[in-house]
Amino acid sequence: MLLPGFESALLFETPEEIYARVFRELKPRTPVPEMHVEFCRFANADSFIRLENGRLRMRISDLLAGAPAPVMESLAYILLGKLYRKPVARCYNQRYRLYLNRRDMRRRAHLIRQIRGRKFISGPRGTVYNLEEIFERLNRQFFDGLLGMPRLGWSRGVSRSMLGHFDPSHNAIIINRILDQPGRPALALEYVMFHEMLHLQHPVDHNGVRRRVHTKEFREAEKKFPELKEAKEILKRL
Numbered sequence: 211m212l213l214p215g216f217e218s219a220l221l222f223e224t225p226e227e228i229y230a231r232v233f234r235e236l237k238p239r240t241p242v243p244e245m246h247v248e249f250c251r252f253a254n255a256d257s258f259i260r261l262e263n264g265r266l267r268m269r270i271s272d273l274l275a276g277a278p279a280p281v282m283e284s285l286a287y288i289l290l291g292k293l294y295r296k297p298v299a300r301c302y303n304q305r306y307r308l309y310l311n312r313r314d315m316r317r318r319a320h321l322i323r324q325i326r327g328r329k330f331i332s333g334p335r336g337t338v339y340n341l342e343e344i345f346e347r348l349n350r351q352f353f354d355g356l357l358g359m360p361r362l363g364w365s366r367g368v369s370r371s372m373l374g375h376f377d378p379s380h381n382a383i384i385i386n387r388i389l390d391q392p393g394r395p396a397l398a399l400e401y402v403m404f405h406e407m408l409h410l411q412h413p414v415d416h417n418g419v420r421r422r423v424h425t426k427e428f429r430e431a432e433k434k435f436p437e438l439k440e441a442k443e444i445l446k447r448l
């Protein structure tokens with residue numbers, strides 16, 4: 211099948227040839243380096259590109275090993291665009307994301323994460339707070355005790371970028387260790403835990419390209435937390 215907008219060559223190209231063609235388009239005055247494409251058993255759909263001794267090396271998630279040529283081409287624009295800081299046309303981003311967002315691809319990605327992704331989970335007991343106690347308390351207060359307890363743990367390091375996250379592949383809530391320090395009010399931690407517990411309850415909305423994590427219903431449910439404003443203030447000052 212030939213779709214409008216695709217070059218007919220696309221259907222007969224190896225991945226290396228696709229990269230070489232996209233390279234020529236992005237950098238017409240630069241000689242095309244040797245291309246090496248390798249499919250790797252990563253724990254997710256990430257792919258990497260690197261210039262190594264004059265050779266371009268692409269390490270691509272084997273989730274994409276069977277991807278149609280137009281998807282491989284889109285990834286070539288994305289990776290080469292990233293490496294050479296060239297803007298990537300919207301259609302390529304869109305085509306790539308749509309493919310990864312397909313139900314069968316999401317299922318495979320989920321399985322691969324489960325099987326390959328080794329996950330460090332510290333256990334619920336921190337220096338100051340015990341996540342199990344907090345989970346149970348919030349579960350009774352806001353969810354009629356109905357949420358099943360996932361695996362609970364503290365992050366390995368301290369960071370300001372992510373305070374907590376729910377990982378559906380490992381059914382785990384991981385809370386940032388920055389919230390487990392003496393003098394840190396429990397309110398901040400409770401709010402972050404409450405937010406992650408809402409993720410247990412509200413599945414991610416996959417709507418075409420967009421992946422909506424914080425839906426309108428999610429935001430409404432979050433307002434049930436009585437000291438939302440105070441909690442957010444504390445988190446801002448971390």
Ligand SMILES: [Zn+2]
Pocket residue numbers: 405409423424
């Ligand atoms: Zn969230």
